[in-house]
Amino acid sequence: MAVEELLTLARDTAIRAGALAAQRRFEGVEVAASKSSPEDVVTHADRETEALIRGLLAEARPQDGFVGEESGADAGTSGLTWIVDPIDGTVNYLYGVPHYAVSIAVVEGDPDPATWRALAGAVVNPAVDEVYTASAGGGAHLGTRRLRVVEAELPLALVGTGFAYAAETRREQAEVLVQLISKVRDIRRAGTASLDLCAVATGRLNAYYERGLAPWDHAAGALIAAEAGATVSGLRGAAAGREFLLAAPPRLAATLEELLAALHPKRPNLGV
Secondary structure: OOHHHHHHHHHHHHHHHHHHHHHHHHHOOOEEEEOOOOOOEEEHHHHHHHHHHHHHHHHHOOOOEEEEOOOEEEOOOOOEEEEEEEEEOHHHHHHOOOOOEEEEEEEEOOOOOOOOEEEEEEEEEOOOOEEEEEEOOOEEEEOOEEOOOOOOOHHHOEEEOOOOOOHHHHHHHHHHHHHHHHHOOEEEOOOOHHHHHHHHHHOOOOEEEEOOOOHHHHHHHHHHHHHOOOEEEOOOOOOOOOOOEEEEOHHHHHHHHHHHHHHOOOOOOOOO
């Protein structure tokens, strides 16, 4: 299957899943369980939406692998794996904040952000009817509009970030934020990593960084940001991943990475 066909499958599946998530939000949301902490919740809609996505992808591509936030991982035989967050921004979703998304990406190689090659991805926010897509070498789009990042000098940069659920990690992240906020235009914390990465692609944010992201949080959004011209990386030469992710236009990324590397806690235990 060509990359264009993979992209179509990712987009169409994300749109169908988004419609289901929006319908369940309209009907009323119930917490099904907590995960890493009482604040880290999963709803019945998360599980139902992931089951729909898994079924649609398995029907279309039974030989591919699957990694989902709620239902775990299944290995495939094709060398391709689908990385899925059925409802990114679950706390927003729970509270009725219209900033949540279905995120679907397909990657080549092991399902490890340090080594995979992302081929196609889609991020859909059904609350505002926005569909972001990207394919490797094919650019990034919001609907039919081609996306491009917006460069900014550090003092004029609008920077997005997020926080972990673990209290100690959250405290460390706040300490970094206190030191950063006076050096940039302002900070935004919207609560949905995939959409924050798409915001970099659109220029709604000049940069986004976060610590503790799981693969499904950023697989599609990172590709969309990169295809819009962002540098997407970790710190100190590492690949973007759980330890750290930064997405920004190239000049701003270099400046911000140097600053964040100096502020970033160096303890190996993330606490997430």
